[in-house]
Amino acid sequence: MENVISPTKQSEPHSEMTPRLHTVQSLTHETRDTFTIELTPTDGGKPNRFAPGQFNMLYAFGVGEVPISISGDPDKPDRLIHTIREVGTVTKALAHLRVGSTIGVRGPYGTPWPIDKAKGNDLVIIAGGIGLAPLRPVLYSILSDRRKYGQVVLLYGTRSPSELLFRKELQKWRARFDLEVKITVDRAVDPWQGNVGVVTTLIPRVSFDPDQTTAMLCGPEVMMRFSIMELRKSGIPEENLFVSMERNMKCGCGLCGHCQCGPLFVCQDGPVFPYPQVKKLMNIREM
Amino acid sequence: MKDLGPYIKEHKFLQGMSNDHFDLLLGCASNVKFEAGEYICREGQEADKFYFVRHGRMAIELNLISQGAVTIQTIDPGEVLGWSWLFPPYVWHFDVRATELTRAIAMDAVCLRNKCEEDHNLGYEMMKRFAHVMTKRLAATRFQLLDVYGKRN
């Protein structure tokens, strides 16, 4: 059985399409429908290294695969961390995993956030909903190398206070003097004392040097389009804006065709794109 | 009252107004403070004021009875609260509460409406600024209505 990739023996899968098995070390519910899992490879090795913004294809036994961005710290390579929202059959199956369960992982795939390129600049990070997950590694990286950046602002919008991800970390980040965190929700009831309104309303409330600012956006496409309009008003050049796009993906590595948006393979040319590359495409219907 | 001048002049909403108009506005202005939890206005009340927020935060709320009060929007420093004073029947449509200690400049609506009627240039300047705020709020509201972060079924 030369083709058996045994969980105990480390062996390179000969196809890009063959996952590496991982064991669930922990599963934490973030909100009603989101959870974070920590994984280690069953082969005893370390998880594959990744750059903030990249994603993996996660396989649930017999159900299928989904592309999920990595939400962990790139400098803590012992565990692979994903934050997942239950929206389809595979993510539902993943939500029912237990500590010790096995899942398949392929990747990481895709382009990273321009963390190095942004050095020396002010940073505006705009996240909507689950869009905070792929941006969390950016925050980890930046905070570990904080002096290399100017002002750092995180603007995070979500539906309601109960749907905020990473609450404890948000608290910690808010307490820092070198990081400005503004959170807003679309609607709220008592005892929420924070902002209510869409994430775009936060943009005029923070200060940054528009000529020297890099903005990174992740969330629903419409939220990114509206936010970009607002950012452009403040004078940030288009080429300093970066967005993370989403499309249907089956393979994650440019072979299955599904994720095309115009001439781009979102899985391979993205998911992180410089805004000018996708500007026109974002405005075409059914692209 | 003299000391309100600088606050009015530096408020984002009024950037670029002429000095004459500032003087006219100043005549209708007063300094106000709201404690955390204090209501600034209530739905159905006469809208005889509007506010330039200087510090703190105001929450625009709607009482849904079964779900209690839902916050629809919050107003931060540099922003303006209220346009009900512009149009008859001059009645507030929402409850507004200070969520923390909030300082603002209150504008006497009757006073300003009269001045706008007398000086249409001032009226036009105010209208332009309020129209801008309204379109922004409308766009934000439409965006909010989409419930983009929610699950689509």
Added chain:
Amino acid sequence: MNQEKPDTNNIFVIKKDSLAGLFENITKAGYEMIGPKLKDGTICLDKITSLDDLPVGITDNQEPAQYRTKQSKSDTSLFSYVVGPHSPKRYVFPPRHQLWQINRVNGDQQIIAQPLPKTKLAFIGIRPCDLAALKITDRVFKGGKYTDAHYTEGRANNFILAVNCVKPGGTCFCTSVGTGPKAKGDFDLCLTEVYSEAEHFFILETGTKLGSKMISGVTTKPASKAKLKQADKLLKAAEKNMGRQLETDNLQQLIYDGANRVNWEEVGLKCLSCTNCTMVCPTCFCTSLEDTTDLRGTTAVRTRVWDSCFNEDYSYMHGGNVRSSSRARYRHWISHKLAGWVDQFGTLGCVGCGRCITWCPVGIDITEEVVSLKKRIATKKAEATAKER
């Protein structure tokens, strides 16, 4: 095969009967032959074992949404038809392909990957358009950052006996995209059939050393100038006899211009989103993945299956499809073939085989759609100029 430089100076004449010897050599060399065969009234690509399996005296008639073959008893030609619905794609990149299976054993999970294909395939009678298509799928599956191991392995073990087209079909337009009617390399051996009531012979060209080796012991003669001229004349005539023509000038820009600017309603109303065009296309490479489990839930199998951008759930994202209308799907497909592909792979995604026109149940014609798009854009531009005045 593809890595070797073509050894094009070896051109011979071979008679029909001697081809049998060539087929024997190919089989002896361990190849399974895949060639044209008449099945259900259609020229298909299937396993063949001898010259007798070839569709002798068959001609085909192809028009939009129309395909008919005709048998002539007096005709003894071997290749008087063009391409049917099959292309070599289905053998190097099968419609269904198991990737791996996963087993639960005593609480552990094990993945058993599908072994790489070992069969050596010889493609017989492959046309220049399909050679060009293989070159394109090579770029898709072998030329990028990530490669398809199964495709790569399968392609490494191919032998190709190509056939030039002297009788283009009613939906052919390879001349427009520069892929035919004469093969420009990428074969081991290539035939040009010269058939008339008076004579019947083939010009045989060797493209690789493997090709040369394969004809050892087979009766051939050096090609005389006169015979070469005869074949050339037929190929020259074929260039002019294409059933269709694709306007390729400024094509990429035209498509990109048209994406958001003009209305795609008309073709959207015609298109049934049946996926036929993508299934018969020799370069369409989209796939989906299927997962199945046994009843006990101890074994799960992952299978890669051909997919189509015309399928509704192809662009599904939590809660909705990005391209829910047929017009958007058609626009996506044609934009990919004629514009996006150029950005992605440095070549058109269309080889001019005409299959998508023939097999479209409502006869949507990609070449006509380009003309129509051009007209629509021109009209828009004219309207815009008129408004400015």
